[in-house]
Amino acid sequence: MLKVDLIGRLGKDPESKSDGAKTKVSFSMAVDAGKDQSGNKKTAWFTVHVFGKDQGFVLEHLKKGNEVYVTGKADLRAYVKDGTPVATGDVFASIVQKVGWEKKDAAPASTAPAPHVAPPDDIP
DSSP states (O other): OEEEEEEEEESSOOEEEEOSSOEEEEEEEEEEEEEOTTSOEEEEEEEEEEOTTHHHHHHHHOOTTOEEEEEEEEEEEEEEETTEEEEEEEEEEEEEEEESOOOTTOOOOOOSOOOOOOOOTTOO
């Protein structure tokens, strides 16, 4: 396995699954993979698996579209779909952090226009 550090966005809400002995939380994650030879944006998709104490955090605080930082061990795969190379894999996370927290219960921003202030007359 390979250690990876990724920053990307959740492709769907996290889901909790149990096989009776173990519980895991999983979510899909899209990561910018640069551009192809034609200049088109490439995206690599990963399935992130979370075990242990971080499961509660993931279920409570993360949802589709959130940007996250994940570090862990990865099992990577590459294949060709419709003539396009695709990178994907499973990441067994040791750290999951949300990037760009929203403020809870923050007052809405004012929609009133900013007052116009005339420049002073003494500018040369």
